[in-house]
Amino acid sequence: MKAADPAAVRKSRLFLLLIVLAFVAPMIAAGLLSWSGWQPGTKGNGEPILPQRNFVAEQLRVQLANGQPYAWRDSQPRLTLVALAGPGCAARCLATLTNMAAARVTLNRNQSRLRLLYLGAPPVDDARDGMRNYWQLGTDVDGKLAGFRPDAPDSVSALLVESNGTALSLYRVGFDPNGLRKDLQKVIK
Structure with missing residues (x-):
């Protein structure tokens, strides 16, 4: 060898x-x-809500247009996308709301896992534009969400709220609806 x-x-x-x-x-x-x-790839398009807030623990009351209270905790686990309109919600505001509803539609079979809640005075021509077909309309009874509501006229911001009432993300005025759609697709599977 x-x-x-x-x-x-x-x-x-x-x-x-x-x-x-x-x-x-x-x-x-x-x-x-x-x-x-x-x-x-873990950064979302919305801003995290810090310190975290839980709307159930805070007893944040929302009264729906039909007079019923809004239940942050639902009978099934579903997130809530809360739209907060600035004063005089009109064309731009309604276009953003339409894009937000379209983001829900793109969830396909999972769209039932997201509720849409609009807080504020209804936009001009909301009945004609079919907004009530997608959104539950309501009012922040105690004004606890005033810090998230935009001051600019004809604008809208949004909050993404977990099914247990914990606010996850804030989407400020001028947010990208495509970014919101991507975030929704990440958290709703």
Whole structure:
């Protein structure tokens, strides 16, 4: 039997080490990035509500247009997208509300897992535009959501609320409806 060439053995071990390193290096890099707080693709388009608020615990009362109280906790787990209109909701506001309702429609078979709640004076021509077909209309009885309501006329902001009443995200005036749609598709599966 012929003795192995020490240079060939070193070369083989180096190749083996490079192969192992090619598989281990990405895992080490991912661990370091995660440890440092960086997470790919986890940033939503809405702003997180900090400190967190739970509308059930706060006893935030919403009265629907039919006189009934709005139940933040539903009989089944469903999120609520709350639209808060600024003064004089008209064409721009209604266009944003239409885009928000369309974002719900794009959830396809999961659209029943999202409720749409509009708080404020109904937009001009809301009956003609079919808004009541998609939105429950109501009023923030105690004004506890005033800090989220826009001041600009003909504008709308939105809140995404978990099925237990915890407010998750705020979408300020001028938010991107496509970003909202992407966030909804992430959380409603």
